Structures are given as structure tokens and as C-alpha cells.
Amino acid sequence: MTQxxxxxxxxxxxxxxxxxxxxxxxxxxxxxxxxxxxCEEGLTEFRAASMxxxxxxxxxxxxxxKIRKGLFTKMKEELDxxxxxxxxxxxxxxxxxxxxxxxxxxxIDRILFCAExxxxxxxxxxxxxxxxxxxxxxxxxxxxxxxxxxxxxxxxVRSCNRTAKICFTDESVEHCTASILKPEEIQRAAGxxxxxxxxxxxxxxxxxxxxIHFFLNAPPIVKSINMSFIGILMQAVPFLLIGALVSGLxxxxxxDETLVRxxxxxxxxxxxxxxxxxxxxPICDCGIIPIxxxxxxxxxxxxxxxxxxxxxxxxxxxxxxxxxxxxxxxPQYALYRVLLGSVIALLAGFILNxxxxxxxxxxxxxxxxxxxxxVTANVQGSGKAAKFESVILIAGQExxxxxxxxxxxxxxxxxLQQTIxxxxxxxxxxRIILPxxxxxxxxxxxxxxxxxxxxxxxxFLNIFPITAVMGFIVMGPMLxxxxxxxxxxxxxxxxxxxxxxxxxxxxxxxxxxxxVFSAGGKL
Amino acid sequence: MKRxxxxxxxxxxxxxxxxxxxxxxxxISGKASNYIHPRLFGFLWFAAGFLFVIGVVTLRYSSIxxxxxxxxKSILLVIPVLTALLxxxxxxxxxxxxFGISTxxxxxxxxxxxxxxxxxxxxxxPDTATSKDDIGxxxxxxxxxxxxxxxxxxxxVTDEQFASWYQDINENMKKYEGKTLKMKxxxxxxxxxxxxxxxPARYAMVCCAADLQPCGVLCRSSAASQYQDGEWLWVTGEIxxxxxxxxxxxxxxxxxxxxxxxxxxxxxxxxx
Numbered sequence: 001m002t003q004x005x006x007x008x009x010x011x012x013x014x015x016x017x018x019x020x021x022x023x024x025x026x027x028x029x030x031x032x033x034x035x036x037x038x039c040e041e042g043l044t045e046f047r048a049a050s051m052x053x054x055x056x057x058x059x060x061x062x063x064x065x066k067i068r069k070g071l072f073t074k075m076k077e078e079l080d081x082x083x084x085x086x087x088x089x090x091x092x093x094x095x096x097x098x099x100x101x102x103x104x105x106x107x108i109d110r111i112l113f114c115a116e117x118x119x120x121x122x123x124x125x126x127x128x129x130x131x132x133x134x135x136x137x138x139x140x141x142x143x144x145x146x147x148x149x150x151x152x153x154x155x156x157v158r159s160c161n162r163t164a165k166i167c168f169t170d171e172s173v174e175h176c177t178a179s180i181l182k183p184e185e186i187q188r189a190a191g192x193x194x195x196x197x198x199x200x201x202x203x204x205x206x207x208x209x210x211x212i213h214f215f216l217n218a219p220p221i222v223k224s225i226n227m228s229f230i231g232i233l234m235q236a237v238p239f240l241l242i243g244a245l246v247s248g249l250x251x252x253x254x255x256d257e258t259l260v261r262x263x264x265x266x267x268x269x270x271x272x273x274x275x276x277x278x279x280x281x282p283i284c285d286c287g288i289i290p291i292x293x294x295x296x297x298x299x300x301x302x303x304x305x306x307x308x309x310x311x312x313x314x315x316x317x318x319x320x321x322x323x324x325x326x327x328x329x330x331p332q333y334a335l336y337r338v339l340l341g342s343v344i345a346l347l348a349g350f351i352l353n354x355x356x357x358x359x360x361x362x363x364x365x366x367x368x369x370x371x372x373x374x375v376t377a378n379v380q381g382s383g384k385a386a387k388f389e390s391v392i393l394i395a396g397q398e399x400x401x402x403x404x405x406x407x408x409x410x411x412x413x414x415x416l417q418q419t420i421x422x423x424x425x426x427x428x429x430x431r432i433i434l435p436x437x438x439x440x441x442x443x444x445x446x447x448x449x450x451x452x453x454x455x456x457x458x459x460f461l462n463i464f465p466i467t468a469v470m471g472f473i474v475m476g477p478m479l480x481x482x483x484x485x486x487x488x489x490x491x492x493x494x495x496x497x498x499x500x501x502x503x504x505x506x507x508x509x510x511x512x513x514x515x516v517f518s519a520g521g522k523l
Numbered sequence: 524m525k526r527x528x529x530x531x532x533x534x535x536x537x538x539x540x541x542x543x544x545x546x547x548x549x550x551i552s553g554k555a556s557n558y559i560h561p562r563l564f565g566f567l568w569f570a571a572g573f574l575f576v577i578g579v580v581t582l583r584y585s586s587i588x589x590x591x592x593x594x595x596k597s598i599l600l601v602i603p604v605l606t607a608l609l610x611x612x613x614x615x616x617x618x619x620x621x622f623g624i625s626t627x628x629x630x631x632x633x634x635x636x637x638x639x640x641x642x643x644x645x646x647x648x649p650d651t652a653t654s655k656d657d658i659g660x661x662x663x664x665x666x667x668x669x670x671x672x673x674x675x676x677x678x679x680v681t682d683e684q685f686a687s688w689y690q691d692i693n694e695n696m697k698k699y700e701g702k703t704l705k706m707k708x709x710x711x712x713x714x715x716x717x718x719x720x721x722x723p724a725r726y727a728m729v730c731c732a733a734d735l736q737p738c739g740v741l742c743r744s745s746a747a748s749q750y751q752d753g754e755w756l757w758v759t760g761e762i763x764x765x766x767x768x769x770x771x772x773x774x775x776x777x778x779x780x781x782x783x784x785x786x787x788x789x790x791x792x793x794x795x
Binding site: 094095098099108111136137138139161163164211212215216218222223226227228229230231232233234235237238239241242245389392393395396399400403404407408411413414 | 546597
């Protein structure tokens with residue numbers, strides 16, 4: 001068994017120092033023969049006390065084309081090392097190396113990515129795909145000479161690579177390399193891995209058998225839950241896909257500057273514009289969230305992006321039509337919906353603007369490079385076909401990241417709907433506050449799409465007053481479980497909680513006013 | 524020396540294909556109408572097609588190896604595919620969805636809330652301007668698909684007419700007052716019903732299976748207790764307009780009950 005470790009990163013990122021440190025470790029004595037392949041110009045001599053006693057072979061490669069099957073087979077024949085350390089050139093695509101068919105007992109173990117903390121954010125912005133490729137494939141990221149603000153760096157790394165271990169200090173780097181290279185540690189890790197795998201496999205098989213049995217002999221309630229679960233999904237997935245497609249189109253075809261200028265051109269005009277622009281995105285609330293995330297990533301101010309996100313489900317043409325259908329002959333409800341939605345969205349945007357939230361507190365991925373550009377990193381060329389493929393790839397990734405939340409949301413919603421009878425709401429009086437709270441709760445947990453919730457809200461009309469139903473219809477798309485879950489993939493939890501509280505505090509007075517208006521204003 | 528690729532993307536492409544096939548299968552087999560309103564079929568076709576395209580493109584790029592791929596990242600999306608294929612389709616007919624027996628009665632509760640809406644009372648029928656947007660049949664204009672009297676003076680509501688008739692009777696109750704109606708539905712009862720009361724209900728879908736609600740006219744019959752919940756019946760009776768638990772609504776005084784076949788279509792669909 002020959003273990004291959006890849007150390008990548010740009011020039012001056014501390015790769016050579018890392019290898020030097022590794023070689024100095026006590027446990028390196030246990031390796032029979034080590035080959036170090038350097039893919040950089042200029043051979044660096046390694047000097048380590050531990051090296052004298054054993055075989056360390058240095059090799060140099062100057063062209064990425066030389067990394068191919070022959071290199072490793074020849075190495076196996078001539079040197080037969082048990083550890084290969086590759087210092088990989090930062091400008092070479094990592095796929096070149098990953099694609100090589102290795103001799104049967106050769107295995108690429110880990111990819112370690114080195115970077116200097118101070119220059120890392122700049123490199124990430126300017127070098128584009130080259131760095132993203134390596135970073136995205138890394139198992140561990142070592143950020144050297146790190147002074148402060150590790151959170152931002154961490155978030156930047158996380159935006160491209162969600163699973164890598166991140167080390168900031170020399171001790172943690174040492175610990176990490178020991179866990180990778182120290183033979184005892186390797187054996188122990190292999191042991192736990194094996195045990196875990198066996199455990200997981202057993203668990204999955206039992207779960208599978210139970211669920212097969214359970215599915216085929218499902219009691220009626222499970223069938224009902226499944227029916228509405230699939231129903232909600234079938235209804236939501238097309239709209240989610242439209243949203244992902246629009247988001248992909250925005251990402252590929254609309255330049256950052258155009259979009260940002262549209263919203264920031266005028267100090268105050270941006271807000272009504274943000275509220276109205278939902279008209280041009282005929283998709284439901286679950287599709288709006290990826291677009292909002294894209295807008296904020298492109299640099300649209302947070303408060304304006306939020307106005308857009310909150311108002312869009314209410315001013316969206318599909319929603320307006322569905323509201324017209326739900327309240328036949330009573331177009332004023334569609335109008336109320338648009339007005340209430342925009343007013344609440346604008347007020348929320350205003351409060352966000354005044355409260356001066358720092359963007360570090362808002363985004364999980366505070367970085368110019370987002371995870372989506374990592375997806376398209378491999379798309380070659382810039383023609384129409386390449387752009388088309390980029391759009392599809394982005395849409396696909398968006399679909400998969402949002403899809404999880406839709407599945408969870410639809411599941412929770414269908415379970416609640418089928419197990420809690422709506423008639424339990426019936427016993428409440430006709431006052432405004434309690435029905436409003438109940439309807440907001442119902443909206444929150446049912447998470448129905450903005451394009452269809454008018455119909456469901458309408459069916460509550462014989463139990464609750466119109467104000468509570470309007471609360472359900474207007475606030476539902478702004479503040480519901482599946483949306484919050486979806487938001488949490490891009491925004492920090494603390495911000496989401498804040499947003500929810502802001503919305504609630506705005507919504508109550510607005511709807512109380514509305515009830516005064518609708519009940520008393522015209523009397 | 525095994526072939527290398529990006530297991531993450533391969534898995535995602537597989538999920539796309541599976542979802543696409545499930546969508547297309549339900550659409551072709553006609554099962555989709557158990558899950559969603561027919562007006563959304565176009566969207567579902569789009570979803571099936573687009574997911575297929577995503578699958579193809581994703582598969583193309585999955586040949587580029589990725590070192591730390593986590594194929595199980597998207598496993599949650601397999602769940603709907605599994606449940607859709609494995610759990611047999613059943614009817615969502617739990618008593619939990621008793622939103623009330625009259626979905627069309629929105630105006631009655633409105634009138635008690637605000638006098639403003641009472642002005643709209645006469646103009647509730649969605650007119651031709653809105654019915655153009657429908658993909659389905661134009662049920663909106665009441666004259667087109669509403670049952671009429673036959674020579675015996677009986678208004679028979681067929682399976683296809685149920686939805687439009689139901690909207691019609693709630694909007695123009697007076698039109699049906701004193702008439703004899705023959706309608707088909709499943710016996711539905713709520714806990715608040717008296718012993719002689721039941722509704723021959725059809726389950727109506729407004730958007731998807733999650734919002735199914737029983738619809739029908741309240742019936743009074745001394746023989747009501749003979750019939751089980753969920754049983755299919757032809758019910759004939761005379762319509763009177765009554766105030767029932769604060770709602771003005773049509774009530775049918777039953778003259779004849781016959782057992783009946785299940786309706787061809789599981790649900791009825793409101794098109795606005």
C-alpha cells in the first residue's frame with residue numbers, strides 16, 4: 001500500500017515549509033522510502049535531522065502533461081516508495097492529477113491546501129477557477145500566518161468547501177498532519193472508519209427492511225400523509241426549478257454591475273423598485289430565495305434585497321391571478337394582498353436599513369466567490385453551449401441545495417395537516433388577535449406556496465375573519481418554516497431570527513390597522 | 524485501477540433522472556391527478572423535462588474526478604421517489620380535512636364581518652374575462668356546465684358537473700330552492716352532525732392533494748344511519764334554504780337513496 005499525499009496551494013503559501021515540518025517529525029522514521037515530487041520551478045533542498053537515516057527521493061516535474069500513469073508505474077518499479085508527497089503547482093488543475101490511473105495499491109489519501117491568510121481572500125477573488133478547483137477538492141486547509149479574523153476566512157473557505165478541516169495555528173496543523181501520516185493514527189482511524197461503515201450499513205439495511213414492510217402495509221394515515229407530501233412536492237418542484245433557472249440565468253448573463261446599479265442608482269428609489277421588481281419574477285416564494293441570495297452575493301444592499309424577497313411573493317403575477325381566482329368577483333382582496341405585502345416588505349427593509357446590520361452578521365458565505373462558481377469551474381470555453389451548460393449546472397446545484405428544504409418542509413407540512421384537524425381552530429372566538437395569531441402559526445407550519453395559499457386561506461374564511469385570512473395569505477410566503485430553512489443555507493441563524501421578529505412586530509400593527517379599516521372604515 | 528469520476532454528481536444526475544421518470548410516469552399513467560390539479564400538469568411536464576436536461580448535463584460533468592466527493596449529500600431527495608413508488612396511492616380522506624362543508628360560502632361569513640362586501644354579493648360569479656386563463660374546461664361561466672332539469676323536474680348532477688354545480692348552488696342558492704336534485708357522493712359526517720344528517724360529498728382539489736376538502740350539500744334523511752362513512756350513494760331530494768349553525772345554505776331533504784358505483788375520477792377539480 002502506497003499512500004499519496006497532495007500538498008497544493010499557490011507560491012509562497014507555505015507548502016515547502018509544511019513538507020519540511022512533516023519530514024522532521026519523529027514518526028516519519030517508520031516509512032521505508034519517501035518520494036517527494038515537486039511541481040514547481042527550482043528544487044528546494046530539504047534538510048531534516050530525521051532524513052539522514054532513511055531514503056528520501058526528490059523528483060521534479062515541470063509540466064502538468066508529465067503527470068500520467070507512466071510516472072507512477074515507473075516509480076513503482078524503480079523506487080517502490082511507501083509514501084509519496086506531491087507538492088502540487090498552484091496553477092495546475094487538480095483534475096490532471098486526480099484523473100491519473102494509479103497502480104492498484106497506490107491511493108491518493110488526502111489533499112492538503114495551504115494558503116497565506118493575508119493574501120488568501122485576494123487570491124480567491126482574482127484567480128478564479130484555478131484556486132477554487134484545488135480548494136474545493138481539499139480535505140484540509142491550512143491558513144498560515146493568520147493574525148485575527150478567522151471567522152471571515154473560515155466562511156470564505158466554507159463557501160467553496162463545506163467539509164474540509166480548517167487549521168489556523170501551527171499546533172493544529174501539526175496535529176492534523178500527524179493524524180494523516182502517523183502510522184498508529186492511520187491504523188486507528190481505519191479501524192473506526194471500518195466500524196462506522198459496518199454500523200451505518202447495518203442501520204441502513206434494517207431501516208430499509210422496516211420501511212419496505214411499513215410502506216407496503218401502510219396504514220391509511222401514512223397513505224394520506226404520503227399523498228399530500230408528494231402532492232405538495234409535485235406542485236412546488238416545477239416552481240422551484242423555474243426559480244433555479246432564473247437564478248442560473250441571472251448568474252451567467254447579467255453582470256454584477258448592472259444588477260447592483262439597478263438597485264443602488266438612487267438612494268431611496270431602490271426600495272420601491274425592489275418591491276415592484278417581483279412583478280418580473282413570476283415564481284413562488286421558494287424560488288425567490290435563491291434569487292435573493294444571488295442578488296446579495298452580487299452586491300445588492302441587504303435591505304433592498306430583503307424588500308425584494310418579501311414583496312416578490314405578493315406582487316408576483318401568478319400570485320395575483322391565483323388570488324383573483326380564490327376570491328371570485330372580489331378583486332379588492334388581490335389588491336389588499338399586493339398593498340399589504342409591499343407595505344410590510346418596505347417597512348421591514350426600512351428597519352433593516354436603519355438598524356445597520358454588518359454583513360458579516362448576515363451571510364454564512366461572505367465571499368465574492370460562491371459555491372456555485374465552483375460548480376461551473378470545469379465548464380470549458382465561453383460560447384453559447386458553454387453558457388447554456390453553466391446555466392443548467394447552476395440551476396441543478398440550486399435545485400439540490402433548496403430541494404432538501406422543500407422535502408423537509410413538505411413533509412412537516414403534510415404530517416401536521418393530516419394529524420391536526422383544522423376544526424380544532426374552530427372553537428376560537430371572532431376577535432382579531434387570537435385568530436390572527438392562529439392563522440400566522442398555521443401559515444408558518446403549513447408553508448404553502450404563495451401561488452397556491454390563497455385557495456387554502458380562503459377555506460378558512462368560514463372560521464376566521466378576513467383579517468386573519470389576509471394574515472395567512474400575506475405573511476405565509478414571507479415567514480414560513482420551509483422558507484426559513486431555505487434561508488438558513490445562505491444566512492446566519494441570528495439574522496433569520498431577527499428578520500422573523502422584525503416581520504412579526506411589523507405585521508401585527510399593520511393587520512390590526514387593516515382590520516379597523518376593513519371593519520370600521522367603510523361602515 | 525478503477526475508473527474515476529465525481530460520485531456526487533453521478534448521484535445527483537441519478538436523482539434527476541429518477542424524479543423525471545416518476546413525474547413523467549404519473550403524468551402518462553394519469554395518476555398525477557391524484558396528487559395535483561390538472562391545471563398544473565404543464566408545469567409538471569416542464570419539471571420532468573428540465574430535470575432530465577439537468578441530469579444529462581450533470582452526468583456529462585461527472586467524469587471530472589472530485590477528491591472529497593460526498594455522494595450522500597443529496598440523499599434526502601431520494602425519499603420522495605421512494606415513497607411515491609413504494610407507498611400505494613390511497614385516498615386522502617381522513618376526517619382531519621374537514622374545513623367545513625361549504626367552501627363556496629365565503630360571502631356569508633364576510634357579510635357578518637363587513638358591510639362592504641355585501642355590495643359584491645350580486646357579482647360573485649367569475650366572469651368570462653377570468654376564465655380565459657384556465658387550461659381546463661371553462662367551468663366558470665355557470666351556464667356552460669351546470670346541470671339542468673329533465674322532463675321529470677329532477678336535476679341530475681353527473682360526475683363531471685359536480686364541481687361547477689357545487690359552485691353554482693352556493694352562489695345562486697335561490698335558483699335551486701324547491702327543486703329536486705339527484706347527486707352522487709361519498710357519505711361524510713362531522714362530529715357536530717345530528718343522527719339524520721350527512722353529506723354526500725366529493726373531495727375537491729384546489730391545488731394539490733394537501734388541500735383536498737369534502738364538498739357537498741347537507742342532507743337530512745331518517746335512513747341516514749344505515750350508511751357507512753365513505754360509502755358511494757346516489758341521493759335524491761328537495762332543496763330548501765336554511766340557516767344552519769349561522770350559515771345560510773341549501774339543505775336537501777332526501778326522498779330516495781341508492782347505492783352507487785365509485786366515481787370514475789377520484790377527485791373533483793375547481794377551476795376558477
